[in-house]
Structures are given as structure tokens and as C-alpha cells.
Amino acid sequence: xxxxxxxxxxxxxxxxxxxxxxxxxxxxxxxxxxxxxxxxxxxxxxxxxxxxxxxxxxxxxxxxxxxxxxxxxxxxxxxxxxxxxxxxxxxxxxxxxxxxxxxxxxxxxxxxxxxxxxxxxxxxxxxxxxxxxxx
Numbered sequence: 001x002x003x004x005x006x007x008x009x010x011x012x013x014x015x016x017x018x019x020x021x022x023x024x025x026x027x028x029x030x031x032x033x034x035x036x037x038x039x040x041x042x043x044x045x046x047x048x049x050x051x052x053x054x055x056x057x058x059x060x061x062x063x064x065x066x067x068x069x070x071x072x073x074x075x076x077x078x079x080x081x082x083x084x085x086x087x088x089x090x091x092x093x094x095x096x097x098x099x100x101x102x103x104x105x106x107x108x109x110x111x112x113x114x115x116x117x118x119x120x121x122x123x124x125x126x127x128x129x130x131x132x133x134x135x
Contacts, residue, residue, distance in 0.1 A: 054107045058094035062114025065089045089116035102132040
């Protein structure tokens with residue numbers, strides 16, 4: 001007898017069907033559309049063609065993750081921190097040093113830092129909320 005997958009309730013509004021993931025089979029195709037409707041399009045959130053050009057310039061300038069070097073420059077304010085990749089990973093994310101919501105310039109190259117995904121996730125989840133709390 002094989003173990004059955006744990007069943008949950010479909011998260012689609014108004015649906016009570018059982019699902020093995022977030023959505024039942026009938027609503028699985030609607031999941032990404034539901035997320036887009038809730039969040040808005042990338043362009044409406046400020047991530048259009050201009051942002052893509054800015055991102056490519058930052059990643060061209062910073063081929064490898066710059067989080068470790070940035071932490072070393074700010075050690076006098078943040079204390080001694082070590083980034084997850086220690087600067088050895090390829091940069092895949094163009095990170096805004098000062099977040100847009102905190103008044104950072106969206107398309108200023110000086111406000112951009114090429115980092116790897118692991119460092120970006122670590123920074124935005126752990127340190128950014130402490131330095132730039134939500135208003």
C-alpha cells in the first residue's frame with residue numbers, strides 16, 4: 001500500500017476542492033494569473049524597459065557578487081558580516097542599495113549592486129527591514 005499525498009484545500013477564492021499543491025487541477029492554470037492580478041504587472045510595478053536596461057548595466061559592471069565587498073565597506077556601521085557566497089558567485093540580481101520605497105533612485109547606477117540570488121534573499125529578508133523599516 002503506497003502512502004497518499006497529503007491533501008489541502010485549493011487556495012483559489014471560493015473553491016473548496018482538495019489539492020495536492022496550492023491549487024486544485026481545475027485552478028492550477030489560474031494560479032499565475034491570480035498572482036499577476038494581485039501584484040500588478042512588472043511594468044506597473046516599475047520594472048519595464050528602462051529597469052531592464054539599468055539591470056543589464058549593473059550586471060555588466062558587477063560580474064561577480066559584490067555583497068561581500070559592500071559589507072566590508074559598511075562594517076563600521078553594520079558590524080562584521082559575511083555574505084552567503086563570500087563573493088564567489090556570479091551576480092544574477094541587480095540590487096537597489098537604497099530601496100525605492102525608502103527614497104532610492106530607481107535608475108541610478110550608483111544605487112545598483114550586482115549580487116547573487118542567495119545574497120539578495122539573505123539581505124532583503126534579514127538586514128533591509130532593520131535598516132529601512134516599512135513606513
